[in-house]
Amino acid sequence: MQVITLQKPSKKITYRTTYILKPSLTEEEITKEIEDYQKLLIDNGAEDIIIENTGKCRLAYLINKQNDGIYFQITYRGANTLVNILQRRMRLSINTLRYQTFKV
Template identity: 50%
Template sequence: MNYVYETMYILRPDLGEELVTQAIAKYQNLVSDNGGTDVESQHRGKRRLAYEIQRQRDGIYIQLNYKGNGTQVAILERAMRLSEEVIRYLTIKQEVPKEEATEEQEVAEVEA
């Protein structure tokens, strides 16, 4: 069963625009290559952090939304943990709207 996930991550502020674009593409491809669907990314821009993280006062916020079965989350978070460009990340599993949930159940029942 697929769930909807949202991963918000913060990149170092000293990265150039080209490196930010490459990082976004890297994580989008990582999710889609491992079975994630409906991968969407939103560049939220450079913002001031509430507190200092790894000696950084600013960060570039990126929001990544996707559907998957959960294995993508582990793979994505491992890559971010090992990366020097990501200073913080957080993934949440969103509630699936009831309309979509009933449609998926109907499709599963028809296939069975």
């Protein structure tokens, strides 16, 4: 008797992650952070990746003794496990002040 296991196909959902980087970073460090996140998404099966730099803005309140932050948005399609992987990387990064992910 042969046992067949069925796997649920993973749905690709569109997500938007907004994150804030430290304002003291140089252009090279900012580019490296962006490329690291983009590579992480690609390596884990994300599609249609769009990265937007919304610029440096004043924060509503201090975050890690910072008044300003550089805002970015990443829009991508992927499985729900991808969000956990990306947020874990952002949580461990010393250059990321805050992040939030939404389903689009």
